[in-house]
Amino acid sequence: MNKFKNVYVVNHPLCCHNLSIIRNKETNAEVFRNAIRRITYLLFYKATEDLELETVNIDTPLEKCEVKMLRSGKEIIIAPILRAGLIFSDVANEIMPFATVRHIGMYRDEDTLTPVWYYNKIPIEFENPEDKIILILDPMLATGNSAVDAIKLFTAKNVPQNNIRFVSLISAPEGLEKVTNNFGEVKIITASIDNCLNEHGYIRPGLGDAGDRIFNTVEN
Ligand code: URA
DSSP: OOSSTTEEEOOOHHHHHHHHHHHOTTOOHHHHHHHHHHHHHHHHHHHTTTOOEEEEEEEOSSSEEEEEEEOTTOEEEEEEEETTTHHHHHHHHHHOTTOEEOOEEEEEOTTTOOEEEEEEOOOSSOSSGGGEEEEEEOSEEOSSHHHHHHHHHHHTTTOOGGGEEEEOSEEOHHHHHHHHHHOTTSEEEESEEOSEEOTTSOEESSOSOHHHHHTTOOOO
16 A cells, blocks of 8 residues: 555565666666566556456357457557657557557756657547547656656546556656646556655666666766
């Protein structure tokens, strides 16, 4: 349990183990990416556990059979926030090959800690917004500024908040406060709620700059 409504912390032992690997500053980019990949499956298990099913009649090689499949007419949209969110995309595509991928490009202005937009693949109009399930992907939910802006992209097109999930590896309490105050019905799935942010908006203890560690661009 945690104090935030609609925030789910995936406390699975394999999440904890792999989180410890990625927190370690000695972990190289290859090992870092592979450990995140293993955590991603567990996060998506939680993020997708309430997808709606419908009953369908099929024939097995032996007989007729009633089976359950994902409800038709619902569109799953995976929205990775560039660039670090790309680390979740492969697993998302693997387990939901029918999903649409709509990238969101934002970087953080290091002085103001506010997001700066540079790319947005969200259509101007969404038909049947109530039938869209949105999974916004960003490994670090820090100040919550980019999370709020990304969520707004979809709520502004009338996607109901409870159709939106935000998937992160590590979250800061400050960011969770901000997102849950603005969008109380959006579900947040994370592997850890860390202690706090530092003066530069980095999560403590965290893992440093996720994008730099994923893409091996850490400058020493
Ligand atoms: N983005 C990161 O990559 N790391 C943090 O700690 C905060 C934001």
